[in-house]
Amino acid sequence: MAPPDSSSRFFHGLAGAAAPVPPPHDESDLLGRARSLAGCSVESIARRLGMVVDGHASRTKGKVGVLIERALGASAGSQATWDFPSLRVELKTIPVDPRGVPRESTFVCAAPVIDADRAEWAMSWVRAKLSRVLWVPIEIDVNGMRRVGNPLLWSPTAAQERVLADDFEDIVGRIGAGDIEAVNARVGRWLQMRPKAAHGGVRRLAIGGDGEIIATIPRGFYLRARFTRSILRDPVALPEGA
Amino acid sequence: MAPPDSSSRFFHGLAGAAAPVPPPHDESDLLGRARSLAGCSVESIARRLGMVVDGHASRTKGKVGVLIERALGASAGSQATWDFPSLRVELKTIPVDPRGVPRESTFVCAAPVIDADRAEWAMSWVRAKLSRVLWVPIEIDVNGMRRVGNPLLWSPTAAQERVLADDFEDIVGRIGAGDIEAVNARVGRWLQMRPKAAHGGVRRLAIGGDGEIIATIPRGFYLRARFTRSILRDPVALPEGA
DNA sequence: GAGGATCCATGCGTGGATCCTG
């Protein structure tokens, strides 16, 4: 008699769980996939992947980001520097209003609160992630309905990168000098640093002004909405504020 | 009208979830509690705490250990060195056959695969944990029914500790020399080192024979059943093999 | 508008151990 189907161990009875989308072969493959999602509602993509995205937005903050990752074949939540490591491309979903305009800042990556004295722009994680970004707008209409917009594969122009680098050095320099508590979200023209934690009680070790060890809230780097608005309007423009 | 009962936020609708048992005041308090559990079935203790311990043993390996921890007021799954930090006492549940004899080895703690060259018995985590242990036997009868046996609060005699220290130095010395892959479970009379991982694919960094970085499976220290059998029979005896 | 605060999912490490072939 026939042996049991050995492939059955890959199916765990999760009705609705679809097979993972394979990684894209190259940038044009990736961009093609992203374009094919344009116009689709978030709900329809979720159904196709066997996921559920509902409930108040406050309780589903990161869901759409993860959904688009999976729909495009990004490596799932790994420690990899980029969402598509072989392409060195970062994916960012960005909520936009009915006219396609970003209203929120965009998280880039965690900020170093210790070892900041050894952080340089050229070697920084911020630069690595921003060197190639696939922007996928999520259009939210007046009824709260969410739909994928036209994707943009972007790299900073030399002029744009100079400003980002300046902001980065400004922020990291103050941290390295022990003034981390003096760095708030007002520092930086397009790149800023803000708290990034589950709640206000989270603490991480850092270096204080007198070289002593202090406990402070974890921070993250964010792109101001002013900057992402400019990119989506005109990818090579040097926005106001430069 | 009366304000809502503010204590209600501590109850999350978990029918059966009992209040946590407070930490013991001292060793005699702890030992008294353990003695009061003797003779109780695992199921009856679980019911009392609002827990469920059932299913095949392969799928519930650590459940009884956690159950007894909670029943005795141990600090829950923290990074603390001991289960009862203020008493510096470690709790070990140990499965025994109907005659009270241990048949399995006992996990002690993770083994250092990196930095092993700086590990000394006097400062070791193994020694710290074994310096004071509350042994709680779990008697498994022929029907698979599990019942708590008579607890034993134990410290190694000087002669016992000498052997443990020798085994430790033997194992750690070989690791420090870069021979970690040469250390298998056959090394050590009462203390041994064996793999300790979720599955065979887990890897951790270590130092190879030529000082290079290698990836190896994580290890743990275990007490051989031969040794724990001796302790439960006669806590101060120097077992065979010394 | 935007700075500061917060929310969910998931991965990984640790601690609780016992399983399971040869």
Next chain:
DNA sequence: CAGGATCCACGCATGGATCCTC
């Protein structure tokens, strides 16, 4: 028998972001 392999629960960190008051 026992060496080598494995299993579950849970906490914490990370990565996905948006919320929510001034």
